[in-house]
Amino acid sequence: SLLKQLLAKEPTPFIPIYNNTISSDQHLCAGSVASNLIGTTPTGGNGSYTYLWITSNDSINWTPCDEGSTNDNDWYAPQQKFVTTYYRRVVYSYVSIDTSNTVTIKVDAASKGGNVFALQDNVRQNEEARFQLRAYVGDIMYWERLRPGYDWQEIENSADMIYLSDYPEDMGEYSYRAIVQSGTCNAVISGEGMVNV
Numbered sequence: 001s002l003l004k005q006l007l008a009k010e011p012t013p014f015i016p017i018y019n020n021t022i023s024s025d026q027h028l029c030a031g032s033v034a035s036n037l038i039g040t041t042p043t044g045g046n047g048s049y050t051y052l053w054i055t056s057n058d059s060i061n062w063t064p065c066d067e068g069s070t071n072d073n074d075w076y077a078p079q080q081k082f083v084t085t086y087y088r089r090v091v092y093s094y095v096s097i098d099t100s101n102t103v104t105i106k107v108d109a110a111s112k113g114g115n116v117f118a119l120q121d122n123v124r125q126n127e128e129a130r131f132q133l134r135a136y137v138g139d140i141m142y143w144e145r146l147r148p149g150y151d152w153q154e155i156e157n158s159a160d161m162i163y164l165s166d167y168p169e170d171m172g173e174y175s176y177r178a179i180v181q182s183g184t185c186n187a188v189i190s191g192e193g194m195v196n197v
Helices: 003-007
Strands: 026-029 051-056 085-093 096-098 103-108 115-118 129-134 139-145 153-155 161-165 173-181 195-196
Touching: 115 173, 115 195, 129 173, 129 195, 161 173
Parallel strands: 026 103
Antiparallel strands: 051 085, 085 096, 085 103, 115 129, 129 161, 139 153, 139 173, 173 195
């Protein structure tokens, strides 16, 4: 009978898929467009391949990519990124399925300079003037001072200082600001705080 003939046939051998890797990790500022993700040409299976790119925000729960770019090519074009995102490529070949390594596109929050608050409005010459930086995003690279008759000058050893103490020597109005940078994003300048000496 036909059934006996079908059962007597040798089953098609299962051949794994090899060489399914994608590259590479990226590090971006929020709002930037990621570079294309490139995959190697697979081998194995039956020699014919279809693809599905999948994505995750936590590297645990995965869904098909739906960022507007087609997700069934051997490469993928991520769109503008605002949060860290993970990608994988699934390759199908007859009954064989293989999932690639994970690529991470790490996204830094955009730099925000915040505002400088003077903790007092007036100080005497050579007395402590204190300032605080508030509502900023990123790392404080350094502080700057504008004193009467000068341009802005970097204050030495002021990196990572939320509170700044300075001892103005000349009479007049002094201004202070901070330079802030978040990861790979551009550095920005905070608002200014002033004190009268």
